[in-house]
Amino acid sequence: MGDHMGAARLLVRVCQNISQFPQNMTNIMTTCIGECSQAGLKQQAYQQACVLIRPENIDQIPPKFKTRIESIARRPVKTDDPAEELTPCPFCKFHIPEYTLDCPNCKRNLPFCCASGKHMVLQDWSSDPPSKMPANYQELKKMLEFEALSPICDKPVNPMQVTIANDCEAEFKALADLMKDSSPDADDDEEEEDRALIS
Numbered sequence: 001m002g003d004h005m006g007a008a009r010l011l012v013r014v015c016q017n018i019s020q021f022p023q024n025m026t027n028i029m030t031t032c033i034g035e036c037s038q039a040g041l042k043q044q045a046y047q048q049a050c051v052l053i054r055p056e057n058i059d060q061i062p063p064k065f066k067t068r069i070e071s072i073a074r075r076p077v078k079t080d081d082p083a084e085e086l087t088p089c090p091f092c093k094f095h096i097p098e099y100t101l102d103c104p105n106c107k108r109n110l111p112f113c114c115a116s117g118k119h120m121v122l123q124d125w126s127s128d129p130p131s132k133m134p135a136n137y138q139e140l141k142k143m144l145e146f147e148a149l150s151p152i153c154d155k156p157v158n159p160m161q162v163t164i165a166n167d168c169e170a171e172f173k174a175l176a177d178l179m180k181d182s183s184p185d186a187d188d189d190e191e192e193e194d195r196a197l198i199s
Helices: 003-017 021-038 042-052 063-073 137-146 169-179 184-198
Strands: 086-088 095-097 125-127 134-136
Touching: 003 021, 003 042, 021 063, 042 063, 063 134, 095 134, 125 137, 134 137
Parallel strands: none
Antiparallel strands: 086 095, 125 134
8 A cells, every 4th residue: 555654563573572573573674664764763673683793683684684683783763653543442541552452551552454554543443344344434545445345354344344432432442351351460450450349
C-alpha cells in the first residue's frame, strides 16, 4: 500500500524484541532501516544501523546493503523523529502512541487491529468479516479499498460488509475477557486490582 510509516513503526516494534527472532535478526533489522529511512524516521534508522554494525552482527549484513547501513550508522542524527499520533487506550482512555500494545497508565496488554497493527480504538471498533478478528474500522476500510481480501485469511471481502460494531463496549469486553483467560499470571494481578477497587 506504500505505507512506509506504518511498516516502519511495526518493524521498530519487532526490533524492540529482536532477541526473539535470532535466525532472522539481520533481515528484519535491514528491512527496518530501509523502511525507517523512507518514512523519515532517521533517528530510528540510525539507532538500528548502530546495532547492526556491531562486530557480532556486521558480517551477516547482506553485501548489497552493507555500505548504505554503515553510512547511516556513521552519521548521528540530531533531530527527533516525528511523534506517533496518540489514540485512547480502550481500557482507561489514556492517550498513548497508536502502535503501542501495552498501556503505561493501566498496565494492560491491548488488543491490536488486524489490518494495521495499531492498538484497537473503542469508538472505531470493527472486525474482519471472514476471520472475526478485531480491526479498527477506518484501517480495515482503507486496506480493503486497496485490495478486497481479508488481512488474516486472504478470503474475498466486500468493503460494504465492514461496519462499526453495534455495541463496541460489549465486543471489547468479550475480547478483553478472552485475553484475560489466556494469561493466568495477569489474572491474579487483575483480580487483586478488582478486589481493591471494590473495597
